[in-house]
Amino acid sequence: MSIKPTPRIAAAARTRLAGAAAQIRHSMLMIEERRPGDAEPELSRKVQVYQARTGLSIEEADRKVAKPESGAERIWGKTVDFVDVAFFERGRRAARAVARIITTDGAAVGTGFLISPHLLMTNNHVIGSTQDAAGLLAEFDYERDINGVMLQATRFAFDTKACFLTNDQDNLDYTVLALGRRVTGTKELASFGYIPVSSARNKHQLGDFVNILQHPDGRPKEAVVRENQLVARTGTTLAYVADTEPGASGSPVCNVLWALVALHHWGSPHRELTDESGKEIAKTVNEGIRASSIYTDMSTLRSTLDPSAQSMIDEALRVGLEALPQSSVGETLAGESAMRDAGSAASVSVAKDGTATWSIPLTVSVKLGGLLSPIPETASAALASGPAIQPAGAEARLELDPDYSDRSGYDPRFLGVRIDLPKLSRAQQVIAAKNTEADGGANPYELKYHHFSVIMNGKRRLAFLSAVNIDGSTSKDFDRSSGVISDPMADGDDSEASELWFPEHRIKDSQQTPRDFYEGQTTFDADGNPILDKRRGGHRNRMFQKGHLTRRQDPLWGNDDDLIRYANADTFHVTNCAPQVGFFNMGVGKRPGSEAAAKPHPGGNLYWRALEEYVLSNARTDRQRVSVFTGPLFDDENDFPWDRGRSDMRGFLAPRKFWKLVLRVDGGALQATALVADQSPLIDVLPEAIRRGEALPAPLPYDKVKQYHCSIAELERITGFEFGTKIAEADTYSSRGQRREVSTLDELLQSRRSRRPAKQAAKKVAKKAAKKAKKR
Structure with missing residues (x-):
């Protein structure tokens, strides 16, 4: 249990970054030349990302990506500083779901965020076991209002008997656990919404800006907006660089639509980072665990849990088919349903004839072997306390495509x-x-x-x-x-x-x-x-x-x-x-x-x-x-x-x-x-x-x-x-x-x-x- 990554995680992250040095240099060169879209080497990913952000058919998206002058530069390119005004409202919605992890006496441990109506995610190095969770609370609304006045916080205890799932491998490093009774405050858990975990591959491309919502060093909630840019991708991680201090452990890393792309778990000034001439690049390099990798690992490890806990994981996987942060009770966003239909809900491609565009969640929701089950009215069946659930070796590396139609x-x-x-x-x-x-x-x-x-x-x-x-x-x-x-x-x-x-x-x-x-x-x-x-x-x-x-x-x-x-x-x-x-x-x-x-x-x-x-x-x-x-x-x-x-x-x-x-x-x-x-x-x-x-x-x-x-x-x-x-x-x-x-x-x-x-x-x-x- 630590607010800082362990030496093992830091060493492994540095090793991965060293192996991705060529990716990083290329991405940063494209960013410097104001061609961030060219940082992404995979054309198919570029097309899917463009399609998700515009709602075009796959054919039209493919045409526009192939000829950027026809419109793709509106998504990435010379006008990267321009975003839709809904960006701020979506960001505010996402921020509601972010909590500070604290001890019962108020000492900060890290950041976490809701991924479903019942479950919170953070790093394994923040909460590594049921014993760790027993002495911790999730504190929401630890932030200032528009006048700079601190809001009244609401705190919840964790209920590890209802659900606790973790993976301590350095390239996964996540924990998902249930929230229980309210300890202080007046707000209901449902009022904070959630940021779903999705396996969609249309959420990011190298060169993208990403946004981090966090409680750095336990401070009131802060947002690092359009400061970090994606520069490398490995099997389970994303690397992103910025001029600012490293992010906070357990924070959500989101794209321009505020869909989750990674779970932040490490960052450091990276003196080993140099340009092609060998000159040191003064950047902070951050590493996050890819949301798709966590989604796959959750769907893999769910079978190790008891039926009640499985149901809670299943609910998180099901809502993960929606890629955008979900509103709290009574809150709506203008044009929300149309926007979701236009490209943010699933990892599939629009058909060439433009039909069946984003109805895929109904199909994908049964891709977990038909095992999804509804959340029971009471989800408190005992889950035996004990060591963290850890997969054996290669099992965590299996990334199953949820879209069988593709x-x-x-x-x-x-x-x-x-x-x-x-x-x-x-x-x-x-x-x-x-x-x-x-x-x-x-x-x-x-x-x-x-x-x-x-x-x-x-x-x-x-x-x-x-x-x-x-x-x-x-x-x-x-x-x-x-x-x-x-x-x-x-x-x-x-x-x-x-x-x-x-x-x-x-x-x-x-x-x-x-x-x-x-x-x-x-x-x-x-x-x-x-x-x-x-x-x-x-x-x-x-x-x-x-x-x-x-x-x-x-x-x-x-x-x-x-x-x-x-x-x-x-x-x-x-x-x-x-x-x-x-x-x-x-x-x-x-x-x-x-x-x-x-x-x-x-x-x-x-x-x-x-x-x-x-x-x-x-x-x-x-x-x-x-x-x-x-x-x-x-x-x-x-x-x-x-x-x-x-x-x-x-x-x-x-x-x-x-x-x-x-x-x-x-x-x-x-x-x-x-x-x-x-x-x-x-x-x-x-x-x-x-x-x-x-x-x-x-x-x-x-x-x-x-x-x-x-x-x-x-x-x-x-x-x-x-x-x-x-x-x-x-x-x-x-x-x-x-x-x-x-x-x-x-x-x-x-x-x-x-x-x-x-x-x-x-x-x-x-x-x-x-x-x-x-x-x-």
């Missing part, structure tokens, strides 16, 4: 030749999960994500298939521990059973696996002894992991950093995973040429993840476009029973085999390569098999895992799908029979299609299709 999904024209998703048989359509939000005329079974799509087998609660487009020329890596996007590096994936995964709200819960289904597995070593240290590789290799179908790195491409972060999070939907034994699922994660890469894996190079790494690495090296279909092979007679004794999962079967189809264009010709792999030898030494007497403790039989190159005709037979004649004609399989065991990945994916076998395969596919048509 996901492009798999692109059938990605390779320059149209390759549609495979067709399901009639029997498969009966058990396929239907997307409850599919547009009219769209595939009713397709769940679109960023750069990939999934079709679910609702009966088996696993995907029929996942289909992804990979652009090797713009492929990026996402550091799961830091949130940094970089050029391609090695993947350091660890056990995926501990990751946070998101449920899919567009299909029924009964058609997907619960995200906690894989937790708490017990494993045994080769001698039959329990592996107590779950960090050991032996434990991970002998358990079912949530194996990604579309690999986490595959859809991470393009030049929009936010989209890359969203694509990364999308791969963590439960629809995109299937139970895979640790060894089968895990990859080496070694950079070519590194010392680690020189060490052989006990299973050689033919484990499933090795193939996935090989496909992505080659796409990157050759700057090639690749599309990949993948999924489990369902065999209700022979798949492994694995309901884990849960009544809600009774009859669940873990697939023994998986298939993959790699599509690429080589020399102007489409190439299609199919692979099947069997994890049965590994399943047979799982703890469940040992307990049931089906197997004895033994070393993992790496050498028995087999992978096969098969024909497209064979893949159609075993999957039940119709892939179409284009894929059949592009088949690289040219051996006798329908499949052959492969010994190296080069042998598999460097094969080329043979014209004659391809034609023969195409004829077989055509005959098969004709027979099916007659039956129908």
